[in-house]
Amino acid sequence: MTVRCTSCGITISGEAYTSFPCPENGNEEIVRCKECRKQSNKYKCPECGFLGP
Numbered sequence: 261m262t263v264r265c266t267s268c269g270i271t272i273s274g275e276a277y278t279s280f281p282c283p284e285n286g287n288e289e290i291v292r293c294k295e296c297r298k299q300s301n302k303y304k305c306p307e308c309g310f311l312g313p
């Protein structure tokens with residue numbers, strides 16, 4: 261199973277990552293790789309356009 265980081269778009273396979281539902285609409289799953297988490301990179305919900313964190 262592979263997932264894609266919502267922030268930088270890299271494919272994450274088996275590495276540490278975080279995923280959580282969009283804070284805005286709760287539907288879309290936001291995925292952040294460990295690098296983006298470390299650097300607090302912004303993410304954008306592909307569904308509603310919510311910008312976080």
Ligand SMILES: [Zn+2]
Nearest residue numbers: 265268293296
């Ligand atoms: Zn990333």
Ligand SMILES: [Zn+2]
Nearest residue numbers: 282285305308
């Ligand atoms: Zn959303």
